Amino acid sequence: MDERPDEFALIRQYFSALTPAPDDVPLGIGDDAALLRPSPGVELAVSTDTLIAGRHFPERTAPADIGWKALAVNLSDLAAMGAEPWVFTLALSLPEADPQWLRGFADGLGALARESGIALVGGDTTRGPLAITITVIGRVPVGRALRRSGAKVGNRVCVTGTLGDAALGLRRLDDPAAAMLMPRLNRPTPRWAAGIALRGLAHAAIDLSDGLAGDLRHVLDASGVGAEIGAHRLPGSPAFDALVLPHERLALQAGGGDDYELCFCIPPARVDEARALCAPLSLTVIGSIVREPGLRFVDTNGTIMPFNFQAYNHFP
Numbered sequence: 001m002d003e004r005p006d007e008f009a010l011i012r013q014y015f016s017a018l019t020p021a022p023d024d025v026p027l028g029i030g031d032d033a034a035l036l037r038p039s040p041g042v043e044l045a046v047s048t049d050t051l052i053a054g055r056h057f058p059e060r061t062a063p064a065d066i067g068w069k070a071l072a073v074n075l076s077d078l079a080a081m082g083a084e085p086w087v088f089t090l091a092l093s094l095p096e097a098d099p100q101w102l103r104g105f106a107d108g109l110g111a112l113a114r115e116s117g118i119a120l121v122g123g124d125t126t127r128g129p130l131a132i133t134i135t136v137i138g139r140v141p142v143g144r145a146l147r148r149s150g151a152k153v154g155n156r157v158c159v160t161g162t163l164g165d166a167a168l169g170l171r172r173l174d175d176p177a178a179a180m181l182m183p184r185l186n187r188p189t190p191r192w193a194a195g196i197a198l199r200g201l202a203h204a205a206i207d208l209s210d211g212l213a214g215d216l217r218h219v220l221d222a223s224g225v226g227a228e229i230g231a232h233r234l235p236g237s238p239a240f241d242a243l244v245l246p247h248e249r250l251a252l253q254a255g256g257g258d259d260y261e262l263c264f265c266i267p268p269a270r271v272d273e274a275r276a277l278c279a280p281l282s283l284t285v286i287g288s289i290v291r292e293p294g295l296r297f298v299d300t301n302g303t304i305m306p307f308n309f310q311a312y313n314h315f316p
């Protein structure tokens with residue numbers, strides 16, 4: 001007897017009851033479309049990200065980690081807008097309906113969905129190469145979303161958490177000593193609470209998915225300013241600091257991807273307030289916004305460091 005569920009049994013079994021039904025979602029999974037009822041005074045932030053096996057995660061990644069990460073990268077975009085997680089859809093392309101894979105995937109996805117308070121309200125399930133597309137919708141009070149375009153000369157540039165763990169983990173996939181970096185690669189922790197706390201404080205924000213240098217450049221371009229960043233100020237975790245080789249440090253922290261931390265620009269006088277609101281998550285001032293366009297990394301003496309970054313680009 002074939003124990004593989006058909007498409008509709010699969011949706012019922014793994015996804016229909018994944019998350020509690022919120023009051024402002026009159027109709028979730030099961031009809032031709034979900035119905036959402038946003039409150040007055042709220043703007044909706046909408047974002048989509050696709051994860052492809054072998055490109056966005058190593059082929060051997062555990063299904064629970066794939067489920068977690070597919071949602072995490074999307075929640076990170078909501079965090080960068082200062083939006084509160086609300087609902088999401090899941091478009092799943094699967095080579096086969098393997099119950100063990102689906103159980104793991106739904107467990108990882110559900111764990112982060114419940115932790116972040118986001119509800120699964122629909123999706124699509126097809127057969128094909130393994131690919132996961134999630135669309136998230138977040139809520140933000142009208143006019144309060146964080147954008148890339150508001151950075152001002154004199155702002156401090158800050159990052160949450162630490163940089164480089166995931167990129168170093170990817171480089172050391174087969175090194176048992178690097179095992180403690182793997183959760184940072186496979187289970188990134190999107191910073192939605194920090195994003196919400198930074199509304200009204202940060203002048204500009206972005207999440208770090210493709211590496212600090214490439215992502216911060218988007219903020220600088222959108223804001224028409226430059227930045228000077230202290231390479232020695234980039235925060236590393238204890239595991240990263242213990243394992244990284246000196247010559248790969250800046251390349252991994254500024255050119256590596258998959259950090260899913262927030263990078264934001266804020267007036268110097270507001271840094272302490274932001275720090276208190278984000279605690280226990282650490283905030284680090286890494287540099288300043290300057291008038292002269294471009295991004296420069298400097299060492300402890302203020303000397304410009306050569307840095308040839310290659311931001312990840314799908315269509316180089």
Ligand code: ADP
Nearest residue numbers: 011015029030031032090092121122123124125
């Ligand atoms: P339709 O044929 O009308 O497009 P489907 O048969 O694709 O509808 O889906 C039936 C219901 O199940 C819809 O409400 C859809 O949103 C939901 N659904 C399908 N796949 C998923 C999934 N992977 N996760 C969550 N909901 C899903």
Ligand code: MG
Nearest residue numbers: 032123124125
């Ligand atoms: Mg459909």
